[in-house]
Amino acid sequence: xxxxxxxxxxxxxxxxxxxxxxxxxxxxxTVSRALSNPDRVNRRTxxxxxxxxxxxxxxxxxxxxxxxxGRTNAVAVLVPDITNPFYFxxxxxxxxxxxxxxxxxxxxDTEESSEMELxxxxxMRRSADGxxxxxxxxxxxxxxxxxxxxxxxxxxxxSAIAPSVVIDTPSAIIQALEHLASLxxxxxxxxxxxxxxxxxxxxxxxxxxxxAHRGMDAHRIGPFVPKTTSGAAAxxxxxxxxxxxxxxxxxxLAIGMLQRLRERGIRVPEDISIVGSDDIFxxxxxxxxxxxxxxxxEQAGRVAVSMLLSQLNPTPGRxxxxxxxxxxxxxxxxxxxxxxxxA
Amino acid sequence: xxxxxxxxxxxxxxxxxxxxxxxxxxxxxTVSRALSNPDRVNRRTxxxxxxxxxxxxxxxxxxxxxxxxGRTNAVAVLVPDITNPFYFxxxxxxxxxxxxxxxxxxxxDTEESSEMELxxxxxMRRSADGxxxxxxxxxxxxxxxxxxxxxxxxxxxxSAIAPSVVIDTPSAIIQALEHLASLxxxxxxxxxxxxxxxxxxxxxxxxxxxxAHRGMDAHRIGPFVPKTTSGAAAxxxxxxxxxxxxxxxxxxLAIGMLQRLRERGIRVPEDISIVGSDDIFxxxxxxxxxxxxxxxxEQAGRVAVSMLLSQLNPTPGRxxxxxxxxxxxxxxxxxxxxxxxxA
DNA sequence: CAACTTTTGGCAAACGCTTGCCACTGATGT
DNA sequence: ACATCAGTGGCAAGCGTTTGCCAAAAGTTG
Numbered sequence: 190x191x192x193x194x195x196x197x198x199x200x201x202x203x204x205x206x207x208x209x210x211x212x213x214x215x216x217x218x219t220v221s222r223a224l225s226n227p228d229r230v231n232r233r234t235x236x237x238x239x240x241x242x243x244x245x246x247x248x249x250x251x252x253x254x255x256x257x258x259g260r261t262n263a264v265a266v267l268v269p270d271i272t273n274p275f276y277f278x279x280x281x282x283x284x285x286x287x288x289x290x291x292x293x294x295x296x297x298d299t300e301e302s303s304e305m306e307l308x309x310x311x312x313m314r315r316s317a318d319g320x321x322x323x324x325x326x327x328x329x330x331x332x333x334x335x336x337x338x339x340x341x342x343x344x345x346x347x348s349a350i351a352p353s354v355v356i357d358t359p360s361a362i363i364q365a366l367e368h369l370a371s372l373x374x375x376x377x378x379x380x381x382x383x384x385x386x387x388x389x390x391x392x393x394x395x396x397x398x399x400x401a402h403r404g405m406d407a408h409r410i411g412p413f414v415p416k417t418t419s420g421a422a423a424x425x426x427x428x429x430x431x432x433x434x435x436x437x438x439x440x441x442l443a444i445g446m447l448q449r450l451r452e453r454g455i456r457v458p459e460d461i462s463i464v465g466s467d468d469i470f471x472x473x474x475x476x477x478x479x480x481x482x483x484x485x486x487e488q489a490g491r492v493a494v495s496m497l498l499s500q501l502n503p504t505p506g507r508x509x510x511x512x513x514x515x516x517x518x519x520x521x522x523x524x525x526x527x528x529x530x531x532a
Numbered sequence: 533x534x535x536x537x538x539x540x541x542x543x544x545x546x547x548x549x550x551x552x553x554x555x556x557x558x559x560x561x562t563v564s565r566a567l568s569n570p571d572r573v574n575r576r577t578x579x580x581x582x583x584x585x586x587x588x589x590x591x592x593x594x595x596x597x598x599x600x601x602g603r604t605n606a607v608a609v610l611v612p613d614i615t616n617p618f619y620f621x622x623x624x625x626x627x628x629x630x631x632x633x634x635x636x637x638x639x640x641d642t643e644e645s646s647e648m649e650l651x652x653x654x655x656m657r658r659s660a661d662g663x664x665x666x667x668x669x670x671x672x673x674x675x676x677x678x679x680x681x682x683x684x685x686x687x688x689x690x691s692a693i694a695p696s697v698v699i700d701t702p703s704a705i706i707q708a709l710e711h712l713a714s715l716x717x718x719x720x721x722x723x724x725x726x727x728x729x730x731x732x733x734x735x736x737x738x739x740x741x742x743x744a745h746r747g748m749d750a751h752r753i754g755p756f757v758p759k760t761t762s763g764a765a766a767x768x769x770x771x772x773x774x775x776x777x778x779x780x781x782x783x784x785l786a787i788g789m790l791q792r793l794r795e796r797g798i799r800v801p802e803d804i805s806i807v808g809s810d811d812i813f814x815x816x817x818x819x820x821x822x823x824x825x826x827x828x829x830e831q832a833g834r835v836a837v838s839m840l841l842s843q844l845n846p847t848p849g850r851x852x853x854x855x856x857x858x859x860x861x862x863x864x865x866x867x868x869x870x871x872x873x874x875a
Numbered sequence: 876c877a878a879c880t881t882t883t884g885g886c887a888a889a890c891g892c893t894t895g896c897c898a899c900t901g902a903t904g905t
Numbered sequence: 906a907c908a909t910c911a912g913t914g915g916c917a918a919g920c921g922t923t924t925g926c927c928a929a930a931a932g933t934t935g
Contacts, residue, residue: 203658205921216885221923231883250658252604253921255595256890271624274617274813281614284641293659296639298627315546315593315891316636417817444817470617474760474787476819548891559915564893574913596891599920658921882931893920903910 204245213241263293265317271298274469279323282490303327310335319497326385342497346387354492354513361482361517362395365436365464373528374434380423381411382438420445433528440465440472458526477523484517547588556584606636608660614641617812622666625833646670653678662840669728685840689730697835697856704825704860705738708779708807716871717777723766724754725781763788776871783808783815801869821865832858
């Protein structure tokens with residue numbers, strides 16, 4: 190494949206603010222202001238400058254801009270696992286909102302590791318104006334330290350320390366248990382995810398309390414890596430508890446369980462009911478379609494961006510919001526059904 | 533939520549190369565070289581500098597670096613639809629490889645629009661060293677123009693113009709038709725995707741040729757927006773052609789069709805066989821699991837990055853590769869089966 | 876019309892780094 | 906002993922913006 194390398198004859202130097210200034214007959218400072226601070230300059234001048242800029246196809250260098258202004262117009266979004274559809278939804282949300290605000294999104298996969306998370310936070314502190322931490326794996330202390338240094342907002346990780354947007358887990362778990370109770374389930378099991386996950390912790394806590402409150406028999410298994418591949422182990426463990434219904438840390442794991450149960454000939458929902466969480470892509474068309482705790486994840490991403498941005502340039506009047514709670518609702522599909530008759 | 537705003541007392545100016553130079557007793561230029569061009573400096577000096585840098589927790593400003601060196605160490609990845617799992621796989625691949633090479637990934641959603649694509653290409657030409665265009669919607673002319681200006685590689689869009697990595701579509705379609713033929717299908721249908729998609733174009737071309745070659749009766753329907761929501765229309769149209777088997781532009785659409793067919797009580801594969809394309813997340817657990825044309829998409833992303841990087845700093849010896857073809861294979865699951873007996 | 880106050884635009888100093896060029900030091904070759 | 910040279914390190918000129926400060930111009934007021 191020796192395709193001809195087409196070389197550019199002209200190095201085609203990109204036009205700079207200087208070129209614009211020259212052609213418009215003003216100083217570079219005026220061009221700078223005309224473009225980023227329009228009121229600071231006479232309308233006529235501004236229009237002339239804009240015209241020249243457009244003609245030259247001028248695009249300011251974000252590098253230079255960042256260097257002199259101290260702002261980068263970029264926000265880093267840190268997710269534990271870029272592979273997980275759940276985060277895709279968040280990424281979609283942040284991407285959308287950031288773009289709307291003229292910001293660039295820097296996507297980072299922290300691979301479920303708090304070290305990588307800290308490292309990224311540190312390495313990028315110069316290249317991003319702020320951070321969005323999705324499902325942070327940081328300890329409270331670490332979070333506090335980082336939060337003191339740079340603007341950030343967390344998703345699915347509440348703390349008094351940093352602004353955060355969280356899913357209304359308690360309500361979700363309660364809804365799910367209510368649903369299961371109404372189907373006659375008595376022996377229920379929580380299938381847990383990563384031990385470092387705050388939301389996993391929350392879910393179990395509420396699960397435990399609420400099932401006790403309803404006089405249900407609560408089990409817990411795990412932790413499991415929240416991937417479909419861990420579903421087999423989770424399914425086997427779940428069956429072993431004798432529970433007739435499971436609430437699973439997330440849909441990925443739940444879908445994996447579904448597959449395993451099917452392999453083992455255990456019918457869902459006739460033999461065991463499964464409730465997932467997050468309503469990710471695929472939850473509606475797996476087999477059987479998954480009953481799951483749905484929440485507006487993409488919107489969570491958007492809200493997080495809004496909170497971050499209002500933190501970046503604070504409106505003197507009102508202080509920016511410190512906590513946003515996203516509503517949840519149970520989406521009932523075919524993976525939950527009446528509890529099997531007593532054996 | 534009036535949480536106390538914790539203000540930083542000390543502005544905590546980040547250490548610069550100057551600070552490091554000061555403490556190490558050398559000039560900034562030496563620090564710069566020690567850090568980015570280690571051989572240019574004495575080992576002892578370098579070690580001292582490194583020690584100081586580590587102690588100060590120094591991180592070079594990518595902005596300043598970029599400004600003076602002309603390189604940004606960032607690559608922009610443009611995808612038509614960030615919502616589509618297919619691109620997630622690509623993004624995963626590029627992300628992984630870029631990170632390994634110390635590059636930052638700038639993710640852009642072009643929303644299936646060639647205008648947005650061109651715009652991004654233009655606006656970001658200063659902030660990225662190169663571009664990866666996944667399933668570009670650009671015309672040949674546009675692509676040629678852009679390619680002349682900045683380093684880029686395309687994925688799933690071959691052209692003599694720019695380096696590209698493509699999926700081996702012909703082989704894939706042939707395999708699929710072979711599979712269908714061996715199941716006794718005679719009347720087959722191609723369900724097409726976006727008209728601006730090069731790969732869609734290719735698939736149909738090969739489909740047409742190969743089915744003619746095999747004496748099969750080839751139909752074509754569409755174009756459809758490649759999302760599950762278009763599946764219903766596609767399914768209805770497909771049924772109407774009387775075809776007993778469909779090859780579908782992508783899995784998203786195929787999964788949507790599966791759902792619709794199920795609703796209509798048309799059995800897959802007993803009444804009609806469906807072959808998807810891409811083997812995205814979900815293709816293995818939908819109902820029925822989808823027979824699909826699988827290819828190493830994530831790897832395609834990685835290869836694209838490699839090609840781009842070798843284009844960025846060319847090795848004098850060998851010219852960088854202009855085309856990479858990713859192998860494909862048919863993953864047979866449960867959505868294809870013997871053709872129904874003649875009506 | 877003088878004395879102010881706004882508006883508007885220019886000057887030049889950063890911002891933090893890279894890099895071409897030069898100078899110095901020892902080592903090597905003759 | 907002298908010229909040469911590779912290895913090191915410093916100087917200073919950028920890179921393309923923003924922005925504080927100042928001055929000229931234009932508008933307002935009494």
